[in-house]
Amino acid sequence: MSTRKARIPEQYLPVFCRELHQLVRSGIPAAEGLSLLREDETDPEVLSWLEELCKLTEEGAPLAEALTAAQAFPTYMTDMVSLAEQTGRLEDALLSLQRHYERQLRMKAEIRGAVTVPAVLLLVMIAVVILLITQVLPVFDRTFAQLGVSMGGVAAGMMRAGTALAKAGTWIAALLAVMAAAALVIGLVPDLREKFTAWFKYRHGGRGVLGQLAASRFASSMAMATASGLSMDESVELAAKLCGGAREIDEKTAKCRAAIENGDSPADALAGCGMFSNRDCRLLKLAERTGNLPETLEDLAARQEEESLRRIDRAVGAIEPAIVVITSVLAGVILLSVMLPLMGLLSGI
Numbered sequence: 001m002s003t004r005k006a007r008i009p010e011q012y013l014p015v016f017c018r019e020l021h022q023l024v025r026s027g028i029p030a031a032e033g034l035s036l037l038r039e040d041e042t043d044p045e046v047l048s049w050l051e052e053l054c055k056l057t058e059e060g061a062p063l064a065e066a067l068t069a070a071q072a073f074p075t076y077m078t079d080m081v082s083l084a085e086q087t088g089r090l091e092d093a094l095l096s097l098q099r100h101y102e103r104q105l106r107m108k109a110e111i112r113g114a115v116t117v118p119a120v121l122l123l124v125m126i127a128v129v130i131l132l133i134t135q136v137l138p139v140f141d142r143t144f145a146q147l148g149v150s151m152g153g154v155a156a157g158m159m160r161a162g163t164a165l166a167k168a169g170t171w172i173a174a175l176l177a178v179m180a181a182a183a184l185v186i187g188l189v190p191d192l193r194e195k196f197t198a199w200f201k202y203r204h205g206g207r208g209v210l211g212q213l214a215a216s217r218f219a220s221s222m223a224m225a226t227a228s229g230l231s232m233d234e235s236v237e238l239a240a241k242l243c244g245g246a247r248e249i250d251e252k253t254a255k256c257r258a259a260i261e262n263g264d265s266p267a268d269a270l271a272g273c274g275m276f277s278n279r280d281c282r283l284l285k286l287a288e289r290t291g292n293l294p295e296t297l298e299d300l301a302a303r304q305e306e307e308s309l310r311r312i313d314r315a316v317g318a319i320e321p322a323i324v325v326i327t328s329v330l331a332g333v334i335l336l337s338v339m340l341p342l343m344g345l346l347s348g349i
Contacts, residue, residue: 008049008072010108014101017077020063021094030066031057048072063090076217079242080224086238089224096220100305107309110316118320125327132334133162158334198245206248209308215275216304217243218253222270223297232266233257249275266293276300 008016023033034057038050049072056066064082067073077097084093137159186192205214221242225235240253252273259269267288271281280300287296 008046010101011105012046013074013077014098014105017094017098017101021091021098024091024094029057030063076242080221083221083224083238083242087225087227089227093224096224103305103309107312110313115316115319118316118323121320122323122327125323125331129327129330129334130162132331133158137162137334158337201245202247205246206250206252209311211246211248212304212308212311214243214246214249216301216308218249218275218301219297219304220301223294223301226266226297227294232260232269236260236269 019037020033023030023036028036031054034050034054038047038054041047041050049070052070052072053066056069057063061069062082062085064078064085067081068078080093080097081090084090141159186196201210204210218239221239222235225238226232236253236257240250240257244250244253252275256269256273256275259272260266264272265288267281267285270276270284276284283296283300284293287293
């Protein structure tokens with residue numbers, strides 16, 4: 001049993017998949033090719049798992065088994081390589097993995113760039129609103145009380161909320177500290193991080209964008225398996241393993257397998273499981289009649305992933321305007337609630 005190795009940096013994943021693809025394409029054995037990569041590597045962390053891969057492949061272990069034993073690679077990658085070795089499509093799988101991780105890196109970079117500014121803006125606006133309701137409004141309230149004028153109901157309600165917030169400040173700070181400490185522990189302890197990730201994936205991995213990404217992986221795996229000559233039952237079983245772990249996705253893949261076992265056509269089984277839209281299901285049925293099911297599944301996988309990226313872009317793009325509108329309305333309501341009584345007082349004078 002090998003000890004836990006450092007995880008491969010995510011930015012190196014597409015590069016490594018490309019290197020493996022070139023080695024497989026040129027016909028160089030895995031052990032020899034990995035030795036070539038090791039000779040040119042200078043990063044100590046990369047060398048730690050390259051050494052492990054070289055040792056295992058030199059002992060005769062398949063590439064997928066070596067990748068799994070190194071404990072440095074994502075499960076999706078090791079499962080895809082394992083499936084590719086079983087079906088004889090390792091070269092295609094490595095190229096597909098390279099493109100997949102390149103899209104993942106691009107998506108993460110876009111999200112980070114798009115979320116950073118709104119997050120900072122949100123914190124600033126929250127701080128401004130808290131300052132107004134906890135510090136500024138009480139001053140105006142006392143001043144108006146001395147002059148025999150009361151603030152509007154909205155401002156008074158916000159001021160009471162601010163008073164309660166100020167009294168509970170210690171408890172809120174303690175709660176935030178506990179939450180931050182828990183998140184830090186989960187992030188630093190690999191076993192806890194894996195358990196939390198598995199729990200989150202099981203509860204939420206089949207919905208929204210995560211569900212669409214899972215469907216993309218399912219279609220890509222099905223395309224590889226069916227193109228390699230595996231039966232539909234075997235293809236669904238292998239694909240379900242790659243994209244499983246989420247409750248809703250597992251239910252859909254189980255429904256698809258049951259339909260195939262009952263004699264339904266592959267396209268009908270895929271359409272009936274609820275994994276894809278009606279438009280995609282019609283396309284799958286047409287592909288089955290024309291004998292282009294593997295190519296159509298691969299195209300469907302790419303479109304599903306691209307659509308999920310567009311959904312993320314749209315959601316992130318809507319965050320900043322929403323923050324500006326909400327906080328501006330709150331600040332405007334507070335100021336109007338203060339200024340209207342003041343204007344009435346000045347007009348009376």
